[in-house]
Amino acid sequence: MPFGFVCKKDFPLLCDLYELTMAQIYFKKGMNQRAVFDFFIRPNKKRVYYVMAGLEQLLYYLEHLRFGKEEIAYLRSLGIFEEEFLEYLSHFRFSGEMWAVEEGEIVFANEPLVSVKAPLIEAQIIETFLINTLQHPILVATKAARCYSVAQGTVLVDFGLRRAHGTDAGMKAARSAYIAGFAGTSNMLAGKKFGIPVIGTMAHSFILAHKNEIEAFKDFLAQYPENAVLLVDTFDTLQGVKNAIKAVKSMGMKHFKGIRLDSGDIATLAVQARKMLDNAGFKDTKIIVSGGLNEYKIKELLEQKIPIDGWGVGTELVVSADVPYLDCAYKLVEYADKPKMKLSPHKVTLPAQKQIFRFESGGEFQKDIIDLFDNSHEGSKKLLQKVMDNGEICYELPSLQQIQECFKHNITMLPKKFLDITSDEPYVPQIGKALQDLCEKLKTP
Amino acid sequence: MPFGFVCKKDFPLLCDLYELTMAQIYFKKGMNQRAVFDFFIRPNKKRVYYVMAGLEQLLYYLEHLRFGKEEIAYLRSLGIFEEEFLEYLSHFRFSGEMWAVEEGEIVFANEPLVSVKAPLIEAQIIETFLINTLQHPILVATKAARCYSVAQGTVLVDFGLRRAHGTDAGMKAARSAYIAGFAGTSNMLAGKKFGIPVIGTMAHSFILAHKNEIEAFKDFLAQYPENAVLLVDTFDTLQGVKNAIKAVKSMGMKHFKGIRLDSGDIATLAVQARKMLDNAGFKDTKIIVSGGLNEYKIKELLEQKIPIDGWGVGTELVVSADVPYLDCAYKLVEYADKPKMKLSPHKVTLPAQKQIFRFESGGEFQKDIIDLFDNSHEGSKKLLQKVMDNGEICYELPSLQQIQECFKHNITMLPKKFLDITSDEPYVPQIGKALQDLCEKLKTP
CATH class of the missing domain: 3.20.140.10 (nicotinate phosphoribosyltransferase)
Known part of the structure; x- marks a missing residue:
């Protein structure tokens, strides 16, 4: 075999x-x-x-x-x-x-x-x-450069390994994205072999495997108090943001790293999420966006001044979807x-x-x-x-x-x-x- | 490194x-x-x-x-x-x-x-x-199946290794294309590891490295009398077909395997090439087409009854260009x-x-x-x-x-x-x- x-x-x-x-x-x-x-x-x-x-x-x-x-x-x-x-x-x-x-x-x-x-x-x-x-x-590298050129200093991370055309492509994509200004990759083997910083958040399955969203967030915050980026869209994004804030507060934490939006109308949701986080006193909590991203969407969102701090760019990066x-x-x-x-x-x-x-x-x-x-x-x-x-x-x-x-x-x-x-x-x-x-x-x- | x-x-x-x-x-x-x-x-x-x-x-x-x-x-x-x-x-x-x-x-x-x-x-x-x-x-495999479904029994070969997204993708593409009805691949490692028949013709560089096209064809025919598929478009396709016929005849051969068309208006060129081959007595010589092929082009050419016997499908197959x-x-x-x-x-x-x-x-x-x-x-x-x-x-x-x-x-x-x-x-x-x-x-x- x-x-x-x-x-x-x-x-x-x-x-x-x-x-x-x-x-x-x-x-x-x-x-x-x-x-x-x-x-x-x-x-x-x-x-x-x-x-x-x-x-x-x-x-x-x-x-x-x-x-x-x-x-x-x-x-x-x-x-x-x-x-x-x-x-x-x-x-x-x-x-x-x-x-x-x-x-x-x-x-x-x-x-x-x-x-x-x-x-x-x-x-x-x-x-x-x-x-x-x-x-x-x-x-x-060229596709990544196009993302970098419109990112206005926000952070770009390669999330593409799963959708790359095979294992070698996943490795080469991580390396090429890093060359063209990406800050890191989710691909651990690229971390090990190329020394690229590895970065990650959590999956929907993590939420679903728990009794409810708040319990899932609390478990993650307890284990990774400095690095927790909470995925808030499993059921309803804004309720997810509320639950994230509730979980953080219930643990007596004054700061947490970030939330991730992975679906829905990002422009509207990010603005509302930012307000909710700010009002709750989490002004330094980052908003990370993922899901079907490319340089065109990043540009559009940032030109509208949507408060987004970082991007997980996957599929469209590693297959260079518009020019494959x-x-x-x-x-x-x-x-x-x-x-x-x-x-x-x-x-x-x-x-x-x-x-x-x-x-x-x-x-x-x-x-x-x-x-x-x-x-x-x-x-x-x-x-x-x-x-x-x-x-x-x-x-x-x-x-x-x-x-x-x-x-x-x-x-x-x-x-x-x-x-x-x-x-x-x-x-x-x-x-x-x-x-x-x-x-x-x-x-x- | x-x-x-x-x-x-x-x-x-x-x-x-x-x-x-x-x-x-x-x-x-x-x-x-x-x-x-x-x-x-x-x-x-x-x-x-x-x-x-x-x-x-x-x-x-x-x-x-x-x-x-x-x-x-x-x-x-x-x-x-x-x-x-x-x-x-x-x-x-x-x-x-x-x-x-x-x-x-x-x-x-x-x-x-x-x-x-x-x-x-x-x-x-x-x-x-x-x-x-x-x-x-x-x-x-799905892209290959779409090619197979319109190929009307003509022969399909994977030529995509060079444009695959890395080495692993080249291997997997050869295997997947074979699963979905392709007859072989140009990828020798896929031949060795998966037992897929390997198939090939000649490159433009082979013609260019020779004094002229006829000499190049003769050298190839001499070495591979049974398997020579002559690439005829380096300078001018129809002149290339003439030169192929001339080379074959000058060697006293009654048959040769095929010619390959890699550029230009394939519908017109293939019809003319077929006539020239038939008139010269090479009715069993195959016409192979390559260059930017996909299921849409194959369908269009065959529905026009263009006399094409085989296809070298490369890039658009292995990256599934319309759905990457x-x-x-x-x-x-x-x-x-x-x-x-x-x-x-x-x-x-x-x-x-x-x-x-x-x-x-x-x-x-x-x-x-x-x-x-x-x-x-x-x-x-x-x-x-x-x-x-x-x-x-x-x-x-x-x-x-x-x-x-x-x-x-x-x-x-x-x-x-x-x-x-x-x-x-x-x-x-x-x-x-x-x-x-x-x-x-x-x-x-």
């Missing part, structure tokens, strides 16, 4: 069959000169910018990718791979170079976020995993020192190894230019850094805390117009002159 | 913090009588029915859930758990009973798909993982032999342990009735089977092949009106008289 766990030894087979059937031909024909592949995101009307994430996991994969005996045996069983190629795979190591944008950096459509330069076979085999490992983290996938790709742009360009309708690629040149001024991003890698644009900062050389990490990995700080700084640099979550104009960077000329040359048969 | 792998030892911490903070109170107060929790899906206008999946993984979890030393140490480090409770957790085993609908079965909104009866602490602690393990597999999550829940319905009912607006639950009674006649499902567990409805079949007793599996797990056969049979039993993928009327089963009466009784204060 296989669970479908994915561990380090599974890396080599987490790939589409065609990566290996193509690789076998490259191997037999000796087609293994240096190739450059770019990872980029195609424009999407619902996203102006993206937040880079997933790089640390990608580097780990590249350093640890090995074909073990069991994996080779499986490939042999398919009857399409020759022994010489399987022998080659059994010694396979990724030996290439990689440039990447740092995690927490803000980027745009069409920009090469990761650029791999390696012998063709190596650069090809890693395609499926590379896309899988970058896409979802960038997707969630990025149209991203990993494309060959150079082989054996020759630039390559795909011309399929709506899927044209930018050829050759490239760099992103970012111009900043007065504490704001001014513009990005994508141009040939060796070009220079005076006064700009290069976003692609060398992170891997000879298959080894040549880059000091920042801590998750540092990545979050990097994001929090970057988002202050983003011009206001890019922060409009209702905008349907993706920002697409400029193409440098040298790159433009090359495109024209390659398009002409 | 943690990757975020999730393996067996991580089971206990793949849960929201509140499961354990609540459990600690239950433990201290001795609130650990039998509880019944139901897992169900709330109605969604874009889904008429659902396909059950994920049960095997859930059972594995319940049998293997243990808190190891490292996990206990992490909990201790949080400073909110007392030693007696941690001691209890270190001996924790799930000892309850579970009833479930079998994988591959077709079910509807509001039906209890899994019913857990266990001491309250045990039934509570498993909540987050249980939802995580069922939601995405059901989501993808199910509004599902795991709710307390009974505690200490008392039925429980949550009354939050739009989130009312059906109390007490229940059974699904299905009526069939003339090879068709007639109706489902949800009623109290011990009720009987003459002439009906009970969908919830006992799968776990005393924390041990008491059910013979079917093979993945058997589950697929079960699905393929079930979908023929589904009345035609339920198969309309454009319907916006979710089918909601009837509530039995005994259950109705209980609801009324509990709603009255």
